[in-house]
Amino acid sequence: MRREMRFVTLVDNSAGLRRGVMAEHGFSAYLEFGGYRLLFDAGQTFAATRNADLLGIDLSGVPIALSHGHYDHTGGLSALLARTGPVPVYAHPEVFASRYSRREGALRQIGIPLDRGDLEEMGAAFDLSRQAREISPGVWLTGEIPRAVDFEAPSEDLVVVSEDGEIEVDPIADDQALILVLKRGLFVILGCAHSGMISTLLHAQRVTGVERILGVAGGTHLGYGGEERLKETIAALRSFEIEILAPSHCTGSAAASALSAQLPDRFIYNCVGTKIVL
Ligand SMILES: [Fe+2]
């Protein structure tokens, strides 16, 4: 049978068995869909390029899409662009926003650590949109994701500073997922799922008009959302009849263990080097 899709995790918080691959707090995935190739997110440093080399993946000419502007998804852009050469970079206009995490009263900068002009000089042709769009046949970016369930409220720890110095919760409007429309249903790839995993899946159904969600991979943010959100998410996931559940990155080990225990027939341990071929 001819394969439709190849998904490979290039950057994750955990490293797999392949010798020499590097883990870091971040996310990047390489995709092939028919003849189309795409990088979704860039990781934090040079791990994506190092791991791609070790996994035998040629990055030249591969376009890049970004899930959102956080450093752990965008910091590796300059290293990637050195390999891809000039390529389109699909993202939301707010991907360049200054943003912070707030821990014990202290603010830490967690936005994109690279300058737009520098990235453009390296060959990034930014293609920015707030809307859902099909960047190649059957390959969708969700655009902004409305929060559709009450247990997926924005995190109080992620903030922006307004022009008059007010600290406000960051809605992370630029958060988006990637959707591949396969014959048997949707394969949804999450960056950090700041808008919520369930809200993202509901939006993916709406955007594509396809009901069946075959698989979900990537960062779920369930490691930061608390017990209630995890419980509600697992309950909601049962209703989707997903065959492949490959959470990674900001899912964290406790939430991943819960997902594995509650949905054992669907769960795949997803780390650097994990391949899913459908
Ligand atoms: Fe994030």
Ligand SMILES: [Fe+2]
């Ligand atoms: Fe993240």
